[in-house]
Amino acid sequence: MEKTFLMVKPDGVQRGLIGEIVTRFEKKGLKLLAGKIMVVTEEQAKTHYIEHESKPFFGSLISYITSGPVFAMVWEGKDSVALTRSMIGATKPTDAAPGTIRGDYAVEMSRNLIHGSDSVESAEREIANMFKADELVSYEQATAKWLYE
Numbered sequence: 594m595e596k597t598f599l600m601v602k603p604d605g606v607q608r609g610l611i612g613e614i615v616t617r618f619e620k621k622g623l624k625l626l627a628g629k630i631m632v633v634t635e636e637q638a639k640t641h642y643i644e645h646e647s648k649p650f651f652g653s654l655i656s657y658i659t660s661g662p663v664f665a666m667v668w669e670g671k672d673s674v675a676l677t678r679s680m681i682g683a684t685k686p687t688d689a690a691p692g693t694i695r696g697d698y699a700v701e702m703s704r705n706l707i708h709g710s711d712s713v714e715s716a717e718r719e720i721a722n723m724f725k726a727d728e729l730v731s732y733e734q735a736t737a738k739w740l741y742e
């Protein structure tokens with residue numbers, strides 16, 4: 594089982610899309626281990642986007658992600674990183690297929706609604722940046738036997 598870090602960004606929160614987005618992952622069969630509405634601090638934002646530090650859009654990325662509340666989540670499931678990335682869709686909304694979250698709801702790359710970890714290693718780092726260990730709840734998923742062979 595893999596854990597992944599997903600975050601509805603400030604535009605998704607303001608547009609009232611938290612429920613719609615959470616519903617998609619729930620219906621897929623993933624298990625929600627943690628979720629909270631929070632304002633990302635400048636320090637957390639810089640740690641989260643460390644790989645974009647040298648990019649010209651880094652400054653605007655940091656101000657955008659800290660501009661209002663986000664909905665941060667930890668989800669668990671088999672291949673959850675790859676599954677959620679494909680459900681989120683391409684970074685650039687014009688490349689995101691219909692049926693994906695960005696394909697259905699996003700217009701611009703700098704307002705692309707949701708973040709999803711790109712690897713298990715990134716997920717571990719991103720979860721540790723936004724959650725304390727005791728905020729993740731461990732429980733048995735009643736539907737597991739119908740989802741997994």
Ligand SMILES: Nc1ncnc2c1ncn2[C@@H]1O[C@@H]2COP(=O)(O)O[C@H]2[C@H]1O
Pocket residue numbers: 645650654684702703704705707708709
């Ligand atoms: N060329 C770009 N201009 C502005 N924002 C970008 C650009 N490339 C990537 N981003 C943003 O940087 C973010 C990095 O994390 P995400 O993939 O979640 O979403 C990405 C976009 O929101």
